[in-house]
Amino acid sequence: MGLKIIIPSPKSTQNSGNIVEAERMTNPRRIFPRGISVIVCLIAVAIFACNPQQTNINHLIGALNNTDPQVQTDAMKELLAIGEPAVEPLIHSLLDAKTNDAAVKKALVSIGAPAVEPYIKTFLTGQTPGSMDVLVEIGEPAIEPLLQVVTDPNVSGSEISTVMEALQQIGMPAVEPLIAATKDENPMIRWVAAKTLFDGDCGGASINKPILVCNPPEGDSLKGAKEVVSTLLEDPNPGVRSAAVESIPNLPWMKDLSTGALLSALKDPDPGVRTKAAAGLGAAGDEIAIPELAQALDDSDENVRTEAVTALTGLGKAGIDALVAHFSSEEMDQVKRDYVQIIQKGDSGSIPLLIASLFHEGDATMAGIYLNSGSPWLDGAAGKWAGMNGYMINYSSAGQGSGVKWGTPGQ
Numbered sequence: 001m002g003l004k005i006i007i008p009s010p011k012s013t014q015n016s017g018n019i020v021e022a023e024r025m026t027n028p029r030r031i032f033p034r035g036i037s038v039i040v041c042l043i044a045v046a047i048f049a050c051n052p053q054q055t056n057i058n059h060l061i062g063a064l065n066n067t068d069p070q071v072q073t074d075a076m077k078e079l080l081a082i083g084e085p086a087v088e089p090l091i092h093s094l095l096d097a098k099t100n101d102a103a104v105k106k107a108l109v110s111i112g113a114p115a116v117e118p119y120i121k122t123f124l125t126g127q128t129p130g131s132m133d134v135l136v137e138i139g140e141p142a143i144e145p146l147l148q149v150v151t152d153p154n155v156s157g158s159e160i161s162t163v164m165e166a167l168q169q170i171g172m173p174a175v176e177p178l179i180a181a182t183k184d185e186n187p188m189i190r191w192v193a194a195k196t197l198f199d200g201d202c203g204g205a206s207i208n209k210p211i212l213v214c215n216p217p218e219g220d221s222l223k224g225a226k227e228v229v230s231t232l233l234e235d236p237n238p239g240v241r242s243a244a245v246e247s248i249p250n251l252p253w254m255k256d257l258s259t260g261a262l263l264s265a266l267k268d269p270d271p272g273v274r275t276k277a278a279a280g281l282g283a284a285g286d287e288i289a290i291p292e293l294a295q296a297l298d299d300s301d302e303n304v305r306t307e308a309v310t311a312l313t314g315l316g317k318a319g320i321d322a323l324v325a326h327f328s329s330e331e332m333d334q335v336k337r338d339y340v341q342i343i344q345k346g347d348s349g350s351i352p353l354l355i356a357s358l359f360h361e362g363d364a365t366m367a368g369i370y371l372n373s374g375s376p377w378l379d380g381a382a383g384k385w386a387g388m389n390g391y392m393i394n395y396s397s398a399g400q401g402s403g404v405k406w407g408t409p410g411q
Helices: 010-016 019-026 038-050 052-063 069-082 084-093 101-111 113-124 133-138 140-149 157-170 172-181 187-198 219-233 238-250 252-265 271-284 287-298 302-313 316-325 329-345 348-361 364-371 376-388
Strands: none
Touching (some): 069 101, 101 113, 101 133, 113 133, 133 157, 157 187, 172 187, 219 252, 238 271, 302 376, 329 348, 329 364
16 A cells, blocks of 8 residues: 555646646655655654754764864853753763763763763663763762662662762762661662672772771761661661671771671571671681680581681681680591592581691691692681691692592592
8 A cells, every 4th residue: 555645635736737736646656756765754854853952962962072172162061051951862972982972971960960860771771881980970969869770670780889889989978878878668778878888998909999998987977887887787688787797897997896796796697697797707806706606616507607617717726726626536537537538529518627627636738638629718728727837838730639629529
């Protein structure tokens, strides 16, 4: 069926004697150049005739690429005057390799708050480069919308990390909103707030720079920060409690409360929280934790037991003595006879007894096999044993005991 269009009635055309009009009636396609769709023409008319502002915005964005600084400046002023309608075209222009990214981002930052939601939306749909630098520059107006991103059930872990990084780069202006967010009804928001404020350190190449670690609170702010951490440690959600526990070793301003808080967390009903608590007590290096860590060797969760062993071996002779005392001489003597087969079996539940046996009456051969077993737990314990017993570790392509590998029977 041909294209239907509205035309003058045959009567009026016949009366006019206009051959062109008559031709339009009988064969309307003849008046268009061959191969050009009527629909395309109509769309083009609609775009260019009915939306002159869009055409002007695109022209101004193109002018940002001009090598003449004055042309760029004039284009920037006009885009700022247009404001919100210019936001989405500016954002989408970032996908064009020819775009002057720095100028476009400057325009978005200058427009400010109206650019926040559209920028986040296009970021989450993969339509903008994976950077939040525009939102970081916009600052405070971006904080609440960024926090709301993590409530989306479809948001990925990498996107959550990007949100946290942006909030951390916004820095101190984000502190009060984040502290308020630790009381939000959504546990994901509370978790992100806790991690963004407290978890990590300021050294090294890590991109995550927790705000109240890198900017230690003082005075009334210090009191408030301690109260926030204490509240998070009692959060009903185990993931939030775990984040709070994990952050404690990084908070020197919590030192007076850290050991007590971690010891309490070692009795948490959630094994993930207890595991983080055992690791934190080892990092804290306070020997007062030794009795509780020794009790944790009987924890129902394997990860807690293994982390307690690592913590005890990190607390010097007193911690190692407590570890060794937890097992009988008969158990450790049996391990000394059979440790090669135990390592080859690769049962992670055997790690505490293997490590205790090394510190009980182990020797350099046993330590060498542990070092090369492929188990990070045994490797770490053997390194500590070597240091305590006057040995050095020589790294080479052929290691002592290199044929015995964790979880590889028969080698």
